[in-house]
Amino acid sequence: MKKPHREVHAQVDDLYRDHHRWLRSWLQPRLACRHLATDMVQDVFVRILTADNAAERLRAVREPKGYLATIARRLMIDHVRRARLERAWLQTLAEQPQALDISEEERAVLLETLCELDTMLAGLGPDVRRAFLLSQLEGMPYKDIAEQLGISLSSVNRYMAKALHHCLLFNLEAGLA
Amino acid sequence: MTLVDPRQREALEQAVQWYTLLQSGSAGPQDHLGWQHWLQQTAANQWAWQQIEHLQQRLQGIPASVGCRTLDLASQAQLNTRRTVIKGVALLLGGSALGWASYDQVHNGIWLADYRTRVGQRLPVTLADGGQLLLNTDSAADVRYDAQQRLVRLRQGEVMATTASDPAGRPFFVQTLHGRVQALGTRFAVRVMQGQTQVEVFEHQVRILPSHGQPLLLQPGQFSRFSAAQVAAAKPLAAEQDAWTQGLLVANEQRLGDFIPELARYRSGWLRCDPAVAALRVSGTFPVDDTDKALRAITSVLPVSIERRTRYWVTVSELNTA
Numbered sequence: 001m002k003k004p005h006r007e008v009h010a011q012v013d014d015l016y017r018d019h020h021r022w023l024r025s026w027l028q029p030r031l032a033c034r035h036l037a038t039d040m041v042q043d044v045f046v047r048i049l050t051a052d053n054a055a056e057r058l059r060a061v062r063e064p065k066g067y068l069a070t071i072a073r074r075l076m077i078d079h080v081r082r083a084r085l086e087r088a089w090l091q092t093l094a095e096q097p098q099a100l101d102i103s104e105e106e107r108a109v110l111l112e113t114l115c116e117l118d119t120m121l122a123g124l125g126p127d128v129r130r131a132f133l134l135s136q137l138e139g140m141p142y143k144d145i146a147e148q149l150g151i152s153l154s155s156v157n158r159y160m161a162k163a164l165h166h167c168l169l170f171n172l173e174a175g176l177a
Numbered sequence: 178m179t180l181v182d183p184r185q186r187e188a189l190e191q192a193v194q195w196y197t198l199l200q201s202g203s204a205g206p207q208d209h210l211g212w213q214h215w216l217q218q219t220a221a222n223q224w225a226w227q228q229i230e231h232l233q234q235r236l237q238g239i240p241a242s243v244g245c246r247t248l249d250l251a252s253q254a255q256l257n258t259r260r261t262v263i264k265g266v267a268l269l270l271g272g273s274a275l276g277w278a279s280y281d282q283v284h285n286g287i288w289l290a291d292y293r294t295r296v297g298q299r300l301p302v303t304l305a306d307g308g309q310l311l312l313n314t315d316s317a318a319d320v321r322y323d324a325q326q327r328l329v330r331l332r333q334g335e336v337m338a339t340t341a342s343d344p345a346g347r348p349f350f351v352q353t354l355h356g357r358v359q360a361l362g363t364r365f366a367v368r369v370m371q372g373q374t375q376v377e378v379f380e381h382q383v384r385i386l387p388s389h390g391q392p393l394l395l396q397p398g399q400f401s402r403f404s405a406a407q408v409a410a411a412k413p414l415a416a417e418q419d420a421w422t423q424g425l426l427v428a429n430e431q432r433l434g435d436f437i438p439e440l441a442r443y444r445s446g447w448l449r450c451d452p453a454v455a456a457l458r459v460s461g462t463f464p465v466d467d468t469d470k471a472l473r474a475i476t477s478v479l480p481v482s483i484e485r486r487t488r489y490w491v492t493v494s495e496l497n498t499a
Contacts, residue, residue, distance in 0.1 A: 081251075088250035092243055102449070105371075113239055114247050126252065133248060135200070136233075137241045142201050153201075161197045168189050168228050172181050 011058045012049055015068070020045070023068050030076070044071050078119065085118050086111070120170045124163055131156055132163035188225035191215065196229050227293070234295045234315075237445040240490045291319045294334065296445045297466065299424070308341040308349070311422055313368075314443045314465070328352060335368035337422055355405045356387035365395075366419060373404045377418055426463045426471070433457040433479065437493055444468040444491075451494035454481050 020041055027037040048071065051057060061067045089111055102110075121129050127149060134140040134148065142156045149156075181189070195212045198204050216222055294300045294312045302310040305322055312318060316334020327349040329338065340349045340360045349360040351367045353374040358367050363381035367374060376385055377400040385393045388405040395401055399411040400418070417427040426443075428436050434455025441448035443465040457479050463471035472483050472493070480496040 084254045085247065085251045088247045088254060091250055092247045095246065096243060102447070106447070106449075110239065110243070113235070114244060117236070117239070117244075118248055118251055121248070129248075129252060133245055136236045137239055137244045139241070157197050157201055160200070161193050164196060164229070164232075165190065165193045167232055168193070168225075169181065171232065172228065 008049060008054045008058060011055070012045060015048070015058070015064055016045055019064055019068055022065060023072065026065075026069060027072055040072060040075060043075055044068060047071055047075065081119060081122065082115055085115050089114065120167050121163070124166060127151065128159045128163050131159040132167075135160060184221050185224065188219065188221040189228065191222065192225035192229055195226075230295055231293060234445065237296075238447070240447065293317045297443045297468075299422075304341070306341045306343050309337075309339040311337040313337070313421055322347075326350060331367055331369055333369050335366060335421075337364070337366045337419065339364045355403055356385065356390075359384040359386060370402070373402045375402045376400060377414055379414075379419055420462070421465060424464060424466050426465050428459050428461055428463070430458045430460055433459050433475075433481070433493070440465070440468055440471055446490055448491045449493070451492055453495045454479070454493060457481070 023044060024037050024041050027040050028034060031037050031040065048054060048058070121132070124132070131145050131149060131151075134145045135142070140148075142153060142160070146153045146156045151159075195215060198208055199212060216226055292300060292302055292310070292312055294314060294316050296315045298314060300312040300316075302312065302318075302320070304310060304320065304327070306327065308327075310318065310320075310329065313335035316336060317332040318334075318336055319330040319332065321328040321330065324345075325347060327343060327347050329336065329349075329351045331351055331353050336351065338349075338351060338360060340363055342362065343349070351358045351360075353367065353369050355369075355374045358365070358374075358376050361382045361384060363383055364379045365383050366377045366379070368377075376383060376395060378395045378397050380397055382397065383395050385395060385401060385403050385408050387403045387408055390403070390405070390407040393401060393403075393408040393411065395411055398414050400414045401411045402409045415429065417425075420427045426436075426439060432455060434450050434452070436459050437448060437450035440463065448468070459475060459479060461474065461478070463474060465471070472491070475481060475493070476483055481493050482496045484492040484494050
C-alpha cells in the first residue's frame, strides 16, 4: 500500500482533531457499543488516509461531518456484507467438500475475490445479479439464462448490459471514499 | 467526484453494448466487423474495452460452483436481513476482526494501472527515452518519468526492462512493494512474488535497494530475491530464464510441483498439482500461449492425468491405472 502524503497527513490531522469526538458520538447509538464505535472511528480515518487520490478528495470536502458520516455508513454496510459473505462461504465449503481441496492461501484469495464481487454486485436487482453470474461464472448462453429465469432474451440482454456497466463504473470508482 | 470523464463514460456505455451484442449469440460477421471498427476508432474505445477484459479476467479466476453458491447464499441472507442491517452490525462485528488491509490490497487500484496484461498476455511498451518494457502475464505497471528519475512502478506480475541511456542522466528504477531496483545500463527482469521481489540480470548490472535493508549489486547471470528488510545472497541464473519473452517456458529436471505453478501463471482459473505427483521431474520447452498443449505434452511423458472439474479448474494428478 502506498504511503500517505505529508499534505494528506496534515489534513487528516485537522479533520481528526476537529471531528473525531463528534464522529464517535454519531456512531455510538448506531452501534450500541462504545468500543466498537471507537474502532470504527479509527477505521474511518484509516480509510481516508489510504484512499487513492486522498489529497484531492480531502481538498474537495465542503462538509466534513457529512463526509465522515458517509464513509462511516459505508464501512458499517461493508462490515455487515463481509460477515454475511463469510457465513455463506463456510456453508458452501461444507456442502461441497471438493472445494476444500485447495490450499489455505488459495482459499483466502478466492474468498477475497468473492467478497469483492459481492460488493460490486450490491445494489443490482436479484434477477440482474443472477443473470450476470450465470453468464460470467457458469458461462451459460443468453438463451439458456432466459429459459432458466423465465424472462425474454431481450431482458437478458438488458440485464447483462446493466450489470456490466454497473461493475465497470464500480471498479473504476472503487476506493472513492 | 469521479475518475471517469464524460468521453470515457460514453465509451464504456458503447463497449457494454458491443459486448452484450457479441455475447448474445445473435451477432453476425457484420457485427464483428462493426465492433472491430469501433474498437479502432478512438483510444477511449480501446480503454473501455480493456476495462471489460480486466473484469472478465478477474471473474474467470472464480470456480463456478463455489462462486455461484456462495454469492446466492449471501444474497438470500441479504434479502432476509435487509431491515435489520444496522441493528445487526453490533452482533456481527462482535466476534470477528475484519481488517481493512486485505480489503485495500484487493482495491489498491491494479485495474487503474497505466499498463496491464491479462492472464496469458504479454505487452511490449516503448518508453519515452527509447527503452523497452515487456510485461509478462497478469502484470500491472505505472511509468513515471520526471526531472529527477525514470520510475517504473511494478504493481503486480513481472516485467523485463531493457533500458536506454538518458541524455539527462536520470537514474532508472523499477519499484515494487519491497523496494527499488536500479538499472546500471542493462537488461533485467523484476517479478513481484508472495512477500518478496525477484530480480534476474541478463546484461550488465543492477543494484537492489530494499526499503529498509542493505543494498546488493547483482552481476549478469545472477538472480536474487528481496523483501523490504533484506536481500538474499545472489545465485546463478538457470539457463533460458528469459524464455518467457519468446512465449516459452523451459524446464530442466524441474519438480512438477514447481513447474505447474509456473505454467498456471499463464492460464485463467486454477491449475494445480496434486502433491502425490509433485516430486516427478519434468524437462522440456513448453508454449505458454497454449497451456492445454503444454499439459498434453506432460501427460505424454509422465504418469499423470489431467482432471478437469470445470473449464477453469484443472488438477494434474496421479494416472489412475485401475
